Amino acid sequence: MGKGKLAKFAEMKTMKNVFEYPFSVVDNVPFTMKGHWREQYFNNDNPIVLELGCGKGEYTVGLGRLFPNVNFIGVDIKGARMWTGAKQALEEGLDNVAFLRTNIEIIDRFFDPDEVQEIWLTFSDPQMKNPRKRLSSTYFLERYRHFLVDGGIMHLKTDSNFLFTYTRLMVEKNQLPVEVCTEDLYHDTPAAIVDSPILSIQTYYESMWMARGLNIRYMRFHLPHEGQLQEPEEEIELDDYRSYHRTKRSSLKTAK
Numbered sequence: 680m681g682k683g684k685l686a687k688f689a690e691m692k693t694m695k696n697v698f699e700y701p702f703s704v705v706d707n708v709p710f711t712m713k714g715h716w717r718e719q720y721f722n723n724d725n726p727i728v729l730e731l732g733c734g735k736g737e738y739t740v741g742l743g744r745l746f747p748n749v750n751f752i753g754v755d756i757k758g759a760r761m762w763t764g765a766k767q768a769l770e771e772g773l774d775n776v777a778f779l780r781t782n783i784e785i786i787d788r789f790f791d792p793d794e795v796q797e798i799w800l801t802f803s804d805p806q807m808k809n810p811r812k813r814l815s816s817t818y819f820l821e822r823y824r825h826f827l828v829d830g831g832i833m834h835l836k837t838d839s840n841f842l843f844t845y846t847r848l849m850v851e852k853n854q855l856p857v858e859v860c861t862e863d864l865y866h867d868t869p870a871a872i873v874d875s876p877i878l879s880i881q882t883y884y885e886s887m888w889m890a891r892g893l894n895i896r897y898m899r900f901h902l903p904h905e906g907q908l909q910e911p912e913e914e915i916e917l918d919d920y921r922s923y924h925r926t927k928r929s930s931l932k933t934a935k
């Protein structure tokens with residue numbers, strides 16, 4: 680039988696690779712590693728890459744296995760999910776992998792300017808009715824700018840046509856440099872990444888959507904510090920996920 684939520688929460692508190700600072704406690708518990716993740720946790724000078732909304736953390740663990748000279752931090756608010764990846768990383772002795780349980784809305788409280796090189800957004804909730812909750816919105820990108828190096832890399836991997844289109848329009852409107860963009864990662868793989876080991880790993884949600892025949896969209900762009908970011912204004916057709924129970928069907932057909 681699987682481990683219960685309470686047992687997972689209790690074990691998380693003993694795991695050296697897990698840092699728990701949800702919004703409810705962050706003001707009362709000092710976080711001393713801001714600006715010091717490399718020397719105080721990873722004990723190296725390697726780049727730091729975040730996976731925001733990491734869920735079970737399997738992708739963070741997968742990246743950690745593939746790239747031992749890069750440090751990976753999976754971030755999510757759901758502790759019971761994160762436990763899976765944290766446990767796996769400990770069992771495999773992956774010293775380049777850590778997990779931060781917090782609300783991404785306050786992610787800039789945990790990293791100093793230029794402390795992070797890349798950010799992955801993997802199968803983020805499209806948040807079709809709440810632009811400010813979309814992890815690729817200008818609201819969040821402004822936060823990421825506080826700690827991502829100038830021109831740092833953003834990766835978006837999603838099944839959602841809505842989130843992909845929204846992000847593409849936002850990138851176009853703000854003239855953010857795009858490196859890779861494909862609507863079908865595994866059947867129309869851009870030449871730039873055709874030999875990349877990242878194609879060999881999938882997130883939990885990714886394998887679920889692929890099993891249902893949905894294509895996976897992927898975009899890699901740079902986020903310069905300069906310039907005021909602007910939201911796209913186009914109407915975007917909503918995803919219909921009713922049959923997959925992702926979200927209730929909306930009476931709306933498009934959203935901004």
Ligand SMILES: C[S@@+](CC[C@H](N)C(=O)[O-])C[C@H]1O[C@@H](n2cnc3c(N)ncnc32)[C@H](O)[C@@H]1O
Nearest residue numbers: 732733734755756757782783801802882883884
């Ligand atoms: C659809 S799941 C995807 C999980 C994983 N990336 C995958 O592909 O299997 C989205 C995850 O993002 C997390 N999430 C969404 N918004 C968040 C926020 N504002 N702060 C922290 N976690 C968030 C959720 O808790 C959830 O685990």
